[in-house]
Each structure stands twice: as structure tokens, then as C-alpha cells.
Amino acid sequence: MKRFLIKPNPKMEHVREGIWNVANSLRELGATVLMEHQYRCLGEIEEIKYCTSEEVDQVAEAVLVLGGDGTLLRAAHETRLPLLGINFGHLGFISELTKEETDLFSRLIEDDFQIESRMMLRCVRIRNGEENKPFYALNDIVTSRGTGESILRMNLLIDDAYADTYLADGLIVTTPTGSTAYALSAGGSILEPDVEALEITPVCPHMLRARSLVVSSQRKIAIMLAEEKSAHVVADGIALYDIQAGDRLEIKRGEKETRFIRVHSRSFYDILHEKLGSDTH
Known part of the structure; x- marks a missing residue:
């Protein structure tokens, strides 16, 4: 994959800084980074190209969702592209990465990931x-x-x-x-x-x-x-x-189905322990 759309939660703390960190990390790997025009109000970022919502499915290969689970759910309604959740929220149960794991973006460029389909x-x-x-x-x-x-x-x-x-x-x-x-x-x-x-x-x-x-x-x-x-x-x-x-x-x-990008090899039960605090060890 080489073309990624960033879809942020505009209400999250330090949203512009979060967008820039993700965009800059991707650009350093040679990727094209896009964002919809509606997010220009957050401040234009040089590393990003802008597109209309109608163009998203034609110009991008995947959507990187910055926020929590609510932002991911909204993105699932808006596009059929694969989604990668980057948790800038609290629980982030269905997010794949934390905001600190930008080093794993290289896996996207190298197509070293899995696609997981979820029913709707x-x-x-x-x-x-x-x-x-x-x-x-x-x-x-x-x-x-x-x-x-x-x-x-x-x-x-x-x-x-x-x-x-x-x-x-x-x-x-x-x-x-x-x-x-x-x-x-x-x-x-x-x-x-x-x-x-x-x-x-x-x-x-x-x-x-x-x-x-x-x-x-x-x-x-x-x-x-x-x-x-x-x-x-x-x-x-x-x-x-x-x-x-x-x-x-x-x-x-x-x-319809929602497709998630998975770069970690964690089991569903690893995620349960991590996110829902069910680990009794």
C-alpha cells in the first residue's frame, strides 16, 4: 500500500499534532497521504494532499482512523476501504495501534499485514x-x-x-x-x-x-x-x-462488511485482557 487517507476525530486533544506525526511518518516511507477537505479547518499540513469525500474510494487504498472506537464506527459507515484504527481515545477496543506505534507503518508499505472482515x-x-x-x-x-x-x-x-x-x-x-x-x-x-x-x-x-x-x-x-x-x-x-x-x-x-487492517499477531483473548482488564495474573 502506498496511498493512505487520514480520518481524524477533530475534537481529540492535540489533533493537529497527531495528524502531523502520522502524516510525516508515512511520508518518510514514501507514501502519499490524503485527507478530506472538511478537515482543512484544523490547519493545512504541507505533507498532506486534500480530496473530496466522493473521491476517497478512488484515490486511497486504506483509511487511517485517528481517535477512539466511535471515530472508527463512523468511518465504517462512510467507506468500504480497509480501516486501520490508531487509538487517540480511551479504550480503543477495535483500534489496532496506539499513537506511539508509528514505527509499524513500514508493515503497511511492505504489505506485511492481514485483512480481517467483520459482519455488519x-x-x-x-x-x-x-x-x-x-x-x-x-x-x-x-x-x-x-x-x-x-x-x-x-x-x-x-x-x-x-x-x-x-x-x-x-x-x-x-x-x-x-x-x-x-x-x-x-x-x-x-x-x-x-x-x-x-x-x-x-x-x-x-x-x-x-x-x-x-x-x-x-x-x-x-x-x-x-x-x-x-x-x-x-x-x-x-x-x-x-x-x-x-x-x-x-x-x-x-x-456489506467492514475490513480492518491487522499488523499485530495478538489473539482476541490477548485483546480482552489488555482492553477490558480481565487479566487476573
């Missing part, structure tokens, strides 16, 4: 027989009650067969990638990234028997409100729309 979710709302534009999520789709609203009663269908009714603040449908995010905090299980499964986890359930449900990634999941209320739908932290009684929220594995 496809979500649509069906109202009065009309299906809206699909949205794709790498981590999760969350259906939740609004602030000050009472608990939700939600029917869950799997491949159009009734599965259960949940009394809860919400439901999280997650990919294996998202199983270490919000769903984990809600009591869900951790899934290995390459498991062909989706997980459904209730948020603050008001029922003794409520547990996470793991289903095949080939299943179609539908959520419907069982009473005259409304609920918010959020995908990877992005508010999409509300659903009402009579609406049907359909979620399934999407045809």
Missing part, C-alpha cells in the same frame, strides 16, 4: 407496508425507551416466528464485534469476532427469565412494540428514527 447489520423500519432506506451498523442496533418514558413491551420474532415478549428499557441486537460494547454492559455474552451469530440482549429487563439470546447470523430478526408507545432506534450510537405500535423493525446480517 442491516436495519429497516417498515411502516404501513413501506420500507425506509436501510442503515448498516458494525456494532449494534438499539431499540430503547425515551427519557421519562415507561418500560417497553416488545415482541421479538425470529424468521417471522414468535420468539418472546420482553418487558425492558430496550433491546440490543449486536454483531460479534459489538458484543464487547453496550451489550456487554447490559449483561450479554462475548462472542468471538468470526462467530457466525447475532446476539439479542434486553436492557434492564423487568422479568426474571430475561437472558441474552444468540441466533444464527442467517436469521431475520423483527422487533415490534406490543402496546401504543414509541421507541427510539439507534445504530452504532447514531439516532435513526422512532418506531410506533404497528411498525416493524427488521434487522439481519447485511451484505
